[in-house]
Amino acid sequence: MGIFAGALREVRAFMKNAENHNVREFAPLTAPAWPAGGDKNLVMAADVGVELGNPREESVSFVLWTEEMAEIHDGRITLIGPDIQESRGRSLPFGKIVLVGGRGFDEGNIYERYRELEALRYDLDLQGYMLRAASVYQKEWIRISRAAVEDGFSFRIMGTELIKPFRRKDYIDAVEVLFVTSGVEDISRLKGIATGVGRMIAAMGKMVDELSMDCDTCEYEDVCNAVENLKRMRDRLMKGA
Amino acid sequence: MGKGDGGTTRIAVCGKGGVGKTSVTALMVKHLSKREDLKILAVDADPAVGLAMALGEKVKKTVNDIRNDVIAMAQGGEKLSTPETMDLLDYELLDALSEGPNFAFLAIGRPEMEGCFCRVNDLLKGMIETLSDKFDVVIIDGEAGVEQVNRRVMKQVDHLVLVTDTSAKGLHVAETIRSLARDQEAVSARRVGLIINRVRNEREVETLLKRTTVELLGWIPEDDHIRDQDLQGRSFLDLADESPGSAGVARVVEALGM
Numbered sequence: 001m002g003i004f005a006g007a008l009r010e011v012r013a014f015m016k017n018a019e020n021h022n023v024r025e026f027a028p029l030t031a032p033a034w035p036a037g038g039d040k041n042l043v044m045a046a047d048v049g050v051e052l053g054n055p056r057e058e059s060v061s062f063v064l065w066t067e068e069m070a071e072i073h074d075g076r077i078t079l080i081g082p083d084i085q086e087s088r089g090r091s092l093p094f095g096k097i098v099l100v101g102g103r104g105f106d107e108g109n110i111y112e113r114y115r116e117l118e119a120l121r122y123d124l125d126l127q128g129y130m131l132r133a134a135s136v137y138q139k140e141w142i143r144i145s146r147a148a149v150e151d152g153f154s155f156r157i158m159g160t161e162l163i164k165p166f167r168r169k170d171y172i173d174a175v176e177v178l179f180v181t182s183g184v185e186d187i188s189r190l191k192g193i194a195t196g197v198g199r200m201i202a203a204m205g206k207m208v209d210e211l212s213m214d215c216d217t218c219e220y221e222d223v224c225n226a227v228e229n230l231k232r233m234r235d236r237l238m239k240g241a
Numbered sequence: 242m243g244k245g246d247g248g249t250t251r252i253a254v255c256g257k258g259g260v261g262k263t264s265v266t267a268l269m270v271k272h273l274s275k276r277e278d279l280k281i282l283a284v285d286a287d288p289a290v291g292l293a294m295a296l297g298e299k300v301k302k303t304v305n306d307i308r309n310d311v312i313a314m315a316q317g318g319e320k321l322s323t324p325e326t327m328d329l330l331d332y333e334l335l336d337a338l339s340e341g342p343n344f345a346f347l348a349i350g351r352p353e354m355e356g357c358f359c360r361v362n363d364l365l366k367g368m369i370e371t372l373s374d375k376f377d378v379v380i381i382d383g384e385a386g387v388e389q390v391n392r393r394v395m396k397q398v399d400h401l402v403l404v405t406d407t408s409a410k411g412l413h414v415a416e417t418i419r420s421l422a423r424d425q426e427a428v429s430a431r432r433v434g435l436i437i438n439r440v441r442n443e444r445e446v447e448t449l450l451k452r453t454t455v456e457l458l459g460w461i462p463e464d465d466h467i468r469d470q471d472l473q474g475r476s477f478l479d480l481a482d483e484s485p486g487s488a489g490v491a492r493v494v495e496a497l498g499m
Contacts, residue, residue, distance in 0.1 A: 039374065132336075133328050134329045134333075135328055137329075205320060
């Protein structure tokens with residue numbers, strides 16, 4: 001099932017666990033969801049309607065992919081916790097996970113594709129929506145302006161717009177988005193999954209960026225040994241070295 | 242200029258130490274931030290970080306703190322790619338902003354520690370420029386010269402505002418900064434102008450103007466209210482509009498076409 005099979009199972013288990021809570025599912029909007037923000041799309045503190053994942057709050061964000069299309073509910077936007085309209089004036093802990101179903105992921109391109117998919121969040125240009133992300137911390141910090149909240153901004157709109165740039169990639173066939181605003185505990189659980197994902201990404205990065213292939217001294221040896229794609233990626237690089 | 246014109250006006254305020262650069266910068270922020278259609282970024286490029294107090298803002302984190310954190314991460318073995326470093330700097334810069342009523346404040350902090358960290362410095366400068374683009378007006382309170390502005394904040398400004406008091410020394414420093422900016426291309430400025438601060442009578446202005454060819458943007462009368470604000474450590478944003486100093490800066494802002 002691929003590099004993130006374990007993480008995907010954990011995310012599904014998290015979603016199943018949350019079923020008794022405030023969970024909603026949406027389909028993407030078909031009409032244009034929201035006007036573009038433009039070059040000066042800055043949301044200053046005084047203009048904030050809702051804030052997500054402020055550095056003083058918990059936040060987690062990551063992308064997972066699989067080649068098993070049945071694992072992804074294409075177009076589904078799931079929200080666990082309150083929506084934007086129910087959170088006016090609040091700062092919420094925030095989780096965002098994008099689940100992608102695609103083709104042709106192999107040890108030669110997975111790291112490059114990971115970078116590409118991570119960067120797609122910056123394609124969102126929405127009026128009154130401002131994002132800062134620290135991929136090294138797997139965190140996102142989003143401000144939604146008071147005006148955007150007044151105009152009806154929602155996670156359904158955010159999800160609709162987020163799915164679009166993923167769909168434009170020719171190797172992606174299915175995209176599903178999970179938003180979590182239910183509380184610190186839930187975000188902490190997701191951070192546990194994110195840590196494992198982060199170690200796999202770091203192992204890939206290390207293989208690509210560093211010449212050293214001394215597995216005995218590498219802190220990611222356990223990850224590479226456990227994940228078939230990483231093992232193949234390592235073997236391929238070692239042969240080429 | 243107004244909302245929606247797309248551009249960002251960058252103003253660097255420089256001059257000899259003690260001539261009142263920070264007071265002038267703070268009062269410019271005060272007047273410009275009254276315009277609800279403008280988003281203002283005030284940058285304190287002076288390591289003494291006096292602009293924070295003049296604006297009534299607390300410094301949460303300086304750009305130099307961010308820089309040192311990133312360097313410490315790298316030295317601690319964290320491998321950061323360029324995109325990772327860029328989004329981390331962008332994230333930390335927003336977190337470092339103190340946000341006042343209709344303006345944001347960013348402190349650059351003390352000069353960097355020994356050692357060559359050109360890549361981090363260049364990325365950081367690039368991210369400050371990118372952040373600046375989101376604002377309508379960026380006002381930089383510089384050190385005496387423009388070198389710090391160039392090295393640590395940005396290379397291009399629209400207005401290089403030179404502040405002097407009525408002393409020959411102050412004017413000489415202003416002239417020197419202008420020459421350096423022009424000849425060594427330390428900072429490229431569309432317009433260079435002079436503000437004469439703490440003027441007691443117009444004759445002092447006339448005397449100084451005979452000795453310089455720098456365009457006069459305006460002069461600011463000696464104002465006890467400004468001295469009091471300074472003495473009490475109070476925000477210049479609270480200074481009455483009708484105080485002579487505040488009114489003088491309002492005229493300068495107008496002369497800058499804003």
